[in-house]
Amino acid sequence: MATSLTLIATPCTDPRSSSSFALAPRLPPRRSRDDILIDPRNAAAARRRVPVRGAVRATTLRSDQEPAGGDSGATTTKLSAWTSVRQERWEGDLSVDGHLPPWLNGTYIRNGPGMWDVGEHAFHHLFDGYATLVRVSFRGGGGARATGAHRQIESEAYRAAVARGRPVLREFSHCPAPAKSLLDRVGDLVGLVTGAALTDNPNSAVLPLGDGRVMCLTETTKSSVLIDPDTLETVGRFRYTDRLGGMVQSAHPIVTDTEFLTLLPDLVRPGHLVVRMEAGSNERKVIGRVDCRGGPSPGWLHSFAVTEKYVVVPEMPLRYSSASLLTSELAPFYAFDWVPASGSYMHVMCKSTGKTVASVEVPPFMAIHFINAYEEEGDEAAVVVDCCEHYGDPAIIETLVLSRLRSLRGKDVLPNARVGRFRIPLDGSPFGELETALDPEEHGRGMDMCSINPARLGRKYQYAYACGARRPCNFPNTLTKIDLVEKKAKSWHEEGSVPSEPFFVARPGATDEDDGVVISIVSSDDGEGYALVLDATTFEEIARVRFPYGLPYGFHGCWIPATEE
Numbered sequence: 001m002a003t004s005l006t007l008i009a010t011p012c013t014d015p016r017s018s019s020s021f022a023l024a025p026r027l028p029p030r031r032s033r034d035d036i037l038i039d040p041r042n043a044a045a046a047r048r049r050v051p052v053r054g055a056v057r058a059t060t061l062r063s064d065q066e067p068a069g070g071d072s073g074a075t076t077t078k079l080s081a082w083t084s085v086r087q088e089r090w091e092g093d094l095s096v097d098g099h100l101p102p103w104l105n106g107t108y109i110r111n112g113p114g115m116w117d118v119g120e121h122a123f124h125h126l127f128d129g130y131a132t133l134v135r136v137s138f139r140g141g142g143g144a145r146a147t148g149a150h151r152q153i154e155s156e157a158y159r160a161a162v163a164r165g166r167p168v169l170r171e172f173s174h175c176p177a178p179a180k181s182l183l184d185r186v187g188d189l190v191g192l193v194t195g196a197a198l199t200d201n202p203n204s205a206v207l208p209l210g211d212g213r214v215m216c217l218t219e220t221t222k223s224s225v226l227i228d229p230d231t232l233e234t235v236g237r238f239r240y241t242d243r244l245g246g247m248v249q250s251a252h253p254i255v256t257d258t259e260f261l262t263l264l265p266d267l268v269r270p271g272h273l274v275v276r277m278e279a280g281s282n283e284r285k286v287i288g289r290v291d292c293r294g295g296p297s298p299g300w301l302h303s304f305a306v307t308e309k310y311v312v313v314p315e316m317p318l319r320y321s322s323a324s325l326l327t328s329e330l331a332p333f334y335a336f337d338w339v340p341a342s343g344s345y346m347h348v349m350c351k352s353t354g355k356t357v358a359s360v361e362v363p364p365f366m367a368i369h370f371i372n373a374y375e376e377e378g379d380e381a382a383v384v385v386d387c388c389e390h391y392g393d394p395a396i397i398e399t400l401v402l403s404r405l406r407s408l409r410g411k412d413v414l415p416n417a418r419v420g421r422f423r424i425p426l427d428g429s430p431f432g433e434l435e436t437a438l439d440p441e442e443h444g445r446g447m448d449m450c451s452i453n454p455a456r457l458g459r460k461y462q463y464a465y466a467c468g469a470r471r472p473c474n475f476p477n478t479l480t481k482i483d484l485v486e487k488k489a490k491s492w493h494e495e496g497s498v499p500s501e502p503f504f505v506a507r508p509g510a511t512d513e514d515d516g517v518v519i520s521i522v523s524s525d526d527g528e529g530y531a532l533v534l535d536a537t538t539f540e541e542i543a544r545v546r547f548p549y550g551l552p553y554g555f556h557g558c559w560i561p562a563t564e565e
């Protein structure tokens with residue numbers, strides 16, 4: 001159990017507070033923001049309305065809670081994965097069970113949608129929740145302590161929702177009710193056309209940029225914000241200084257020490273801009289443009305892949321719904337339409353020339369996350385692209401509705417998924433192939449939320465880490481190391497636990513691809529929240545770093561190595 005916890009939030013008045021944690025009256029110094037996200041008067045109101053409860057037992061809210069069974073079908077659970085954990089700002093020491101590698105010196109941060117209730121409003125879909133950061137800092141030397149933090153990102157969407165007691169901007173599955181007065185309706189229309197009505201809730205990824213800044217974001221362009229990796233404070237909106245505009249972006253830019261590559265879907269003239277921003281800059285520059293082959297709008301693009309020379313632009317039949325975006329009404333898949341007749345395509349653009357070197361039709365696919373891609377040279381030159389593929393079926397989107405996640409635990413309703421491997425020929429052939437990279441039974445016919453060793457980005461690689469399935473289950477419930485050469489997988493699983501994305505951290509100086517650890521945050525059936533550290537080579541557990549309360553589910557993580565002192 002943790003000792004000497006430090007609460008840095010509104011003073012704790014919960015009678016459960018005990019001397020095992022000390023209140024720290026200091027708030028972290030407020031940084032000068034380059035841009036205040038919201039009127040500070042609202043911020044003050046927001047703070048008053050989100051009391052920070054006991055630090056050790058954070059309050060969980062489940063306003064549309066339904067009876068839940070465990071993996072095993074049990075009828076009670078303390079699982080916090082799908083609950084809003086009201087812990088607006090927490091910081092403290094964490095206890096370590098097991099032995100951390102002495103070289104593990106740095107900070108792991110995970111982003112995700114951990115707050116699904118505001119005022120009387122309960123969100124419907126996993127993707128709606130307000131962005132929640134969880135940090136675990138490892139001090140190196142293999143000690144038995146680490147420090148942790150947990151904090152909401154103060155986006156305009158979050159602060160306005162807390163101030164008003166209901167969401168006011170459009171979230172993934174939520175459209176605010178139309179205004180009543182004619183004047184306000186004109187305002188609504190302006191909001192829709194300009195994108196001002198869309199959320200800036202950055203609940204998907206957290207990315208250290210090559211210049212030391214740390215960005216959180218989701219798919220609306222306005223959702224790019226900078227955070228302080230130590231305090232987890234929201235620093236301010238990331239302002240792109242170019243004039244590229246556009247309302248939407250990929251939630252997974254590809255970031256290296258030198259650059260930030262992303263795709264901007266063009267919803268007016270269906271296509272994508274492939275853009276690059278140098279480390280240290282706020283200006284995206286266009287590399288090239290790919291026109292969509294199917295219609296009537298671009299395919300949903302949550303993530304994409306790169307090789308050393310190319311950017312791969314996917315076009316799948318789950319397409320942005322312009323009608324939904326213009327009318328603020330939900331489409332069959334929230335902001336998307338499933339248009340199988342429009343076809344599936346993969347486009348390959350040369351990073352240095354901006355020329356499209358291949359544009360092929362492929363079998364129907366449905367992928368949220370791309371894993372990696374690489375070039376194959378020789379007579380049959382091709383680009384190989386791997387993704388978490390849902391058998392060309394968008395049903396996975398509906399699987400992630402919160403009431404289903406809460407009520408269907410232990411039921412075998414997770415749709416099948418596989419490692420889909422595309423082969424895109426570079427000889428001008430019109431078609432590409434899609435095959436299954438390994439027997440999906442190896443990972444329980446479920447797989448998503450993947451990472452690789454970043455040193456293999458865009459290069460031939462052997463290992464992917466993902467969440468797989470131990471059936472029966474309604475959500476991926478294993479951490480799985482997938483060997484794409486031996487076509488085998490090895491999994492970690494604990495009955496009733498929900499682990500988030502296994503994130504690979506390389507040992508400094510390592511040469512073997514799997515020399516390092518994998519970190520995931522686990523919400524366990526008995527209500528615990530901890531960072532699990534696995535040896536990436538053996539895939540055996542080496543340590544649990546425990547939070548003093550259960551944590552909500554989250555999506556993606558990042559690693560920031562400690563700087564030499």
Ligand SMILES: CC(=O)/C=C/C=C(C)/C=C/C1=C(C)CCCC1(C)C
Binds near residue numbers: 302
């Ligand atoms: C977290 C995740 O996987 C996806 C999140 C997607 C979001 C927040 C999508 C937001 C959107 C709107 C609110 C309206 C405009 C379209 C779209 C970008 C899908």
Ligand SMILES: CC(/C=C/C=O)=C\C=C\C=O
Binds near residue numbers: 204368396447476556
């Ligand atoms: C959690 C998830 C898919 C699970 C499928 O099995 C997708 C999350 C997307 C956001 O990053």
Ligand SMILES: [Fe+2]
Binds near residue numbers: 556
């Ligand atoms: Fe994602």
